Amino acid sequence: MSQFQVTKENYTMIANVSVIGKDIMIEITGGDNPHIGTVTTLSASSDMETTRFPSHDGRFHKDDVLAQQVGKIIQSKLPGSCTITAGVHVNHISKKQIMVSGSMANDMGKQILNWIEEYDFDAPVPVYYSDTENPE
Secondary structure (H helix, E strand, O other): OEEEEEEEOOEEEEEEEEEEOOEEEEEEEEEOOOOOOEEEEEEOOEEEEEEEOEOOOOOEOOOHHHHHHHHHHHHHHOOOEEEEEEEEEOOOOOHHHHHHHHHHHHHHHHHHHHHHHHOOOOOOOOOOOOOOOOOO
């Protein structure tokens, strides 16, 4: 697992990145109450899709804004599929902290992109049965 982080305006956003074959799992967390607020999926050849979970007060989490920012930066270089969970909560977040969250996600996306470009995604190619073959 690789970890990336960005700190601005008195809070830190962290991305833990795991490789599963040629696929990537990214966990974006941070602030005072890390959680899983959204799940975003994408690949180099598919559109991003997001599921937003309800928060404790009944509203839906908005962490997909961060995940989609990272996703847009890395999407063209993805070797396989990518799943991004996101959940950053800063208690009594200030307007300044909200304003810098986009640039924090942008910085994190650039760090992850650099890592993707340097990482060796050498994984065995899966073998499938042909249309004329069946399992024994």
